[in-house]
Amino acid sequence: MEPIPRHWAAVRETHTFPGQGPFALTIHGSSDVSVEDARRDARERMDALVAAGGPEQEHDSGLEYYPSRRLPEELLEEVHGEDGTLIAAVTRNRYGAAVLNTDALLICDVDLPQEDVGPSRSRIGRAGKRPGLLSRLFGGGAKHDAAREDSPGEPAPRGADVPTGSVGGAADGDHDAAALPDELGGPGSGERGRVHAELLTSIRDFGARHPELGVRAYRTRHGFRLLVSGADAHPASEQARALMAEVRSDPLYMLLCRVHDTYRARLTPKPWRVDVDRFESLGTRTATAPEHQDWVHRYRDASAQVAVCRLLEVTGPAPTADEERIIDLHDRATRPESGLPLA
Structure with a gap:
């Protein structure tokens, strides 16, 4: 199996997307190297999400505990x-x-x-x-x-x-x-x-x-x-x-x-x-x-x-x-x- 990451970090920001309104976003990053590297991973993921136009609007409340990542x-x-x-x-x-x-x-x-x-x-x-x-x-x-x-x-x-x-x-x-x-x-x-x-x-x-x-x-x-x-x-x-x-x-x-x-x-x-x-x-x-x-x-x-x-x-x-x-x-x-x- 793949190793479990040893370090985690989160980036939290609010962004407004066309036709979607403001979103309070939390993106987690991980790393086996350091917390700083995990923060870099989180930053890159946040930037990619914002560049893609924001989160999808489909939401199934039954999946809250079972996230997509x-x-x-x-x-x-x-x-x-x-x-x-x-x-x-x-x-x-x-x-x-x-x-x-x-x-x-x-x-x-x-x-x-x-x-x-x-x-x-x-x-x-x-x-x-x-x-x-x-x-x-x-x-x-x-x-x-x-x-x-x-x-x-x-x-x-x-x-x-x-x-x-x-x-x-x-x-x-x-x-x-x-x-x-x-x-x-x-x-x-x-x-x-x-x-x-x-x-x-x-x-x-x-x-x-x-x-x-x-x-x-x-x-x-x-x-x-x-x-x-x-x-x-x-x-x-x-x-x-x-x-x-x-x-x-x-x-x-x-x-x-x-x-x-x-x-x-x-x-x-x-x-x-x-x-x-x-x-x-x-x-x-x-x-x-x-x-x-x-x-x-x-x-x-x-x-x-x-x-x-x-x-x-x-x-x-x-x-x-x-x-x-x-x-x-x-x-x-x-x-x-x-x-x-x-x-």
Whole structure:
């Protein structure tokens, strides 16, 4: 995969275009060299946009979170394969969560219909600090080969350790996902429960139709996540689109994968689900700023006793060594066999 830019800068200007009125424009530039070089890139992009006559007027409000080009994200980790090739990176997204980016393992995001779960189920309370992989993910600063480092206190579930077709995935073996309340990864009720059953059947049928693929199915708080090994499908390819469509992957997520040229998977909780304020993006501050570091520490502490997904099933052949490296990082960060509440 292409490296994630290490430096970002933004140019903000207001321009008036014929027949369009004034526009407050923000253009982001990136660089692997320096912030100054990123600012030069942003300046060139702004000048090109102005010379072209301004932004297009078509706007689909449903695409606000999934922009037509990559937005600034802090680089937290890099993972290299056995031959030294960059196979994954972890970044901090615009609201502060750590996100896995990779083109070496197909990742599908499948949403359940939203429902009002009420204020008592909207957040999960704070807890104590937990050391290990999460400290590195939250702490900032690009590091190499994160998946090769041992993580004290956080076991690394591996595909070979989970029997093919196993269901539940909780560490104590007592939790069947079908019996869990929704915020713990259960099916929900009513229409949501019906769709949950349909999607789970669709995921199992997908694995049966593609015995050549390894499929790890997880329950997220509001849907499912699939890590698919053996596909060898580039994120922007027709093959990837077809495979993701088979399991009803979210169309906006599919667009995001094409824009970023990687598959993406959130590794840490959404801040508002653990009573933490929204992260202010790198467009307004740097990762070394005191307020940035303060936010990171509060977020890390509040996230200590939650998980991001729950492992449901593992089917198909074993992943390659590089795919296993990515799965290992994903599972150590998301805690899918911990039995913790999902956030």
